[in-house]
Amino acid sequence: MNHLFKTRxxxxxxxxxxxxxxxxxxxxxFASVLKLPLWLDSIGTCIGGVLGGPVIGAVCGAANNLxxxxxxxxxxxxxxxxxxxxxxxxxxxxxRLGHMEKLTGAIxxxxxxxxxxxxxxxxxxxxxxxxATGNVWGDLLFGWSQSAGLPVFLGSFLDELVVDVPxxxxxxxxxxxxxxGLPKKLTxxxxxxxxxxxxx
Amino acid sequence: xxxxxxxxxxxxxxxxxxxxxxxxxxxxxxxxxxIGGALWMYGLFLAISLILLISxxxxxxxxxxxxxxxxxxxxxxxxxGLFNNENETILFRVGALTFYREGxxxxxxxxxxxxxxxxxxxxxxxxxxxxxxVDDLEQMGFSPRxxxxxxxxxxxxxxxxxxxxxxxxxxxxxxxxxxxxxxxRAKAFIPLISPVVxxxxxxxxxxxxxxxxxGFGSKNKKTFLREHRLSGGDKGFMILMALLIAASAVWRxxxxxx
Numbered sequence: 001m002n003h004l005f006k007t008r009x010x011x012x013x014x015x016x017x018x019x020x021x022x023x024x025x026x027x028x029x030f031a032s033v034l035k036l037p038l039w040l041d042s043i044g045t046c047i048g049g050v051l052g053g054p055v056i057g058a059v060c061g062a063a064n065n066l067x068x069x070x071x072x073x074x075x076x077x078x079x080x081x082x083x084x085x086x087x088x089x090x091x092x093x094x095x096r097l098g099h100m101e102k103l104t105g106a107i108x109x110x111x112x113x114x115x116x117x118x119x120x121x122x123x124x125x126x127x128x129x130x131x132a133t134g135n136v137w138g139d140l141l142f143g144w145s146q147s148a149g150l151p152v153f154l155g156s157f158l159d160e161l162v163v164d165v166p167x168x169x170x171x172x173x174x175x176x177x178x179x180x181g182l183p184k185k186l187t188x189x190x191x192x193x194x195x196x197x198x199x200x
Numbered sequence: 201x202x203x204x205x206x207x208x209x210x211x212x213x214x215x216x217x218x219x220x221x222x223x224x225x226x227x228x229x230x231x232x233x234x235i236g237g238a239l240w241m242y243g244l245f246l247a248i249s250l251i252l253l254i255s256x257x258x259x260x261x262x263x264x265x266x267x268x269x270x271x272x273x274x275x276x277x278x279x280x281g282l283f284n285n286e287n288e289t290i291l292f293r294v295g296a297l298t299f300y301r302e303g304x305x306x307x308x309x310x311x312x313x314x315x316x317x318x319x320x321x322x323x324x325x326x327x328x329x330x331x332x333x334v335d336d337l338e339q340m341g342f343s344p345r346x347x348x349x350x351x352x353x354x355x356x357x358x359x360x361x362x363x364x365x366x367x368x369x370x371x372x373x374x375x376x377x378x379x380x381x382x383x384x385r386a387k388a389f390i391p392l393i394s395p396v397v398x399x400x401x402x403x404x405x406x407x408x409x410x411x412x413x414x415g416f417g418s419k420n421k422k423t424f425l426r427e428h429r430l431s432g433g434d435k436g437f438m439i440l441m442a443l444l445i446a447a448s449a450v451w452r453x454x455x456x457x458x
Contacts, residue, residue: 011416012408014345018352019404022360023397025204029364030393034378034385043397067353071205071330075314075321076269130280130310134272139279146283174390178397186405 003192004096007055012189016052020044020060021067027171037137038167042087046113046175049092050100051190057088079128083120090116091172100176110172114165121164122157131156138163204357206261207329214256214327218434219336222324228441229320233313236448238455242312249319258326265322266315273311280307330354336428344422348411360400367395 007013023044031040045064049057061084069078090113099105125131131152132139138159145155179187188194214222229249233241253259281291284303291301331351338347371391372378378388430438 009345010408011411012404014349014416015352015404015407015411016401017349018356019400021353022356022400025357026360026364026396027393029361030389033368034388034392036382036386036389040389043393047397047401063349067350069321070333071207071325071354074265074268075317076272078321128310128313129272130276130306132272132275132279134275139275143279143283146279146285149285151285174393177390178394178401181394181398182401186402189405189408 004093005054006192007053008190008192013052013056016048016190017056017060017063020048021064023047024060024064025068037135038163038170039135040167040171040174042084042113042168043171043174045084045088046091046171047178049088049090050095050175050179051187052092053096053190053192054089054092057090057092058085059088061085061088076134079124080121082124083117086116086120087113087168091175100179103176106172106176107169110169111165113172114168117164117168118157118160121160122153125156125160126153131159133159133163135159135163203354205330205354206265206325208258208261208326209329210257212256212258212327214252214258214323215329217327217437218428218430219324219328219333220340220430221434221437222328224438224441226320226324228444230317232444232448233316235445236451238451239309239312241448242309242316245316246312246319249316249323252323253319253326256323256327258322261326262319262322265318269314269318273314276310277304277307280304280310332428335424335426338422339424339428345416348416356400360396363396363399364392367392 021044024041025044027043028039028041030036031038042061045057045061048060052060062081065077065081065084068074069081091109094100094105094109094112099109121133125133131142131146133142133156141162142155142159145158146152150158229245232245233239250259253262280303281299282297282303284300284306286302286306287300289301291299291304293299331354334342334347334350338344368378371388376388376391377384378392379385
C-alpha cells in the first residue's frame with residue numbers, strides 16, 4: 001500500500017509515455033482497419049498504468065487525448081481526456097495492488113477500469129452529445145431506452161456500459177498477454193520497489 | 201513518412217499568429233455561447249471561424265474533419281428528434297417516423313455546439329505546427345521534459361505505423377485472414393497488435409539510455425534557437441477575445457437565459 005502512488009520520473013518514464021500514446025493510436029487504427037465494433041484505444045494507457053503506476057497511467061491517458069485533440073482536430077477526443085485519465089489511474093492502482101499477476105485479477109482490473117470509464121463518460125456524453133456515444137451498438141440501445149421513456153442520463157449510462165465494459169475487458173486482456181511476454185530487463189526499469197546498490 | 205498532424209504548411213496571417221492567441225480564440229468560441237446562452241452566439245462564432253478559415257485559404261481541409269463527426273450528429277438528431285422525453289409538438293413525418301419539435305431543437309443546440317467546437321479547433325489545428333506549439337509552451341515555462349514527451353509522440357507514431365504495415369504484410373503473407381466475418385477480424389487483432397506493442401516497448405529501453413547519455417535529466421536552464429514573443433497584434437487579438445467573453449457574461453446578466 002505504501003508504494004501505491006510512488007512514481008519514478010526519469011528518462012525511462014518520459015519515453016514510456018509517448019510509446020503508450022503511440023500504442024493507443026495503433027489500437028484505434030487496427031480496430032478501424034479490421035472494422036471491429038470496439039474502440040480499443042486505451043491499450044497504451046493501460047500498459048502505462050501497469051508499468052509506471054497510477055500517476056503515469058493517468059498522465060498517459062490525459063496526454064493522449066490532449067495531444068490528439070490539439071493536433072488531429074478531433075475535439076471529440078479532447079472531451080474524454082478525463083475518462084482516459086480515470087482509466088489509466090484505475091488500471092495503475094489495480095496493478096500496484098497486484099491484480100495484474102493472474103487472469104482473474106486482470107478481469108477484475110478490466111471491470112474496475114470499465115466502470116471508471118462509464119462513470120466519468122456518462123455526464124460528458126449527456127452534456128456534449130445529448131447522451132449518444134457514436135458507437136453503433138451503444139447508440140441503438142440508447143435509442144431504444146429513449147423510446148421506452150427512460151431518462152436521458154440512465155439511457156446514456158446503459159449506452160456507455162454495454163460498450164465500455166467489453167471494450168476495457170478485451171483491452172486489459174490484451175495488455176495482460178503482452179505484459180507476460182515482456183523481458184525482465186525492460187520491466188525492471190519501471191519497478192519502484194527495487195534498490196540500487198553502489199559498488200564503492 | 202506521413203505525419204499525423206493536420207498542419208497545413210502555408211504562410212498566412214493565421215500561421216504567424218501566436219499559438220496562445222489561437223488557444224484564446226478556442227476558449228472564447230466555446231465559452232461565449234455557453235456563458236451567454238443565446239443560440240445566435242453559436243452562429244456568430246461559426247461565422248467568425250469560417251471567415252478565418254476562408255481567409256487563411258484552408259477551408260478545404262476542414263471538410264474531412266466535419267465528415268468525421270457527421271455520423272454522430274445524425275445519430276443525435278435521429279434519437280432526440282424521434283424519442284426525446286419532452287417531445288410533444290409533431291413537426292413532420294417521414295413514413296412511419298414522427299419527428300418532434302422539442303427533441304429537434306435540443307439536437308439542434310447540441311449540433312451547433314459540436315460544429316462550433318470543431319471549427320474553432322480547426323482554426324488552431326490547421327495553422328499550428330506541433331513542434332512550434334511545444335517550443336512556445338517551453339518558452340513560457342512549460343517543463344521541457346513534458347515538451348519532449350509531446351514532440352516524440354509525433355516521431356514515434358509514423359515509425360510505429362511503418363512497423364504496423366510490415367507486420368500486416370508479414371501476417372497476410374503467412375495466410376492470416378484480415379477480412380471476413382466479425383470473428384475472423386477479431387481473431388486477427390491480437391497477432392497484429394502484439395508484435396508492434398512489444399517491439400515498441402522494448403525500443404523504449406534503448407531510447408531511455410540514449411536520452412540519459414545526452415543529459416536528459418540535466419537541471420540547467422535551457423536556451424532557445426528561436427525566441428518567439430507575443431507581438432502587438434497577438435496581444436490585441438487576445439484582449440479582443442477576453443472582451444467578448446466579458447460581454448457574453450454581461451449579456452447573460454442583463455437578458456437571462458433564452
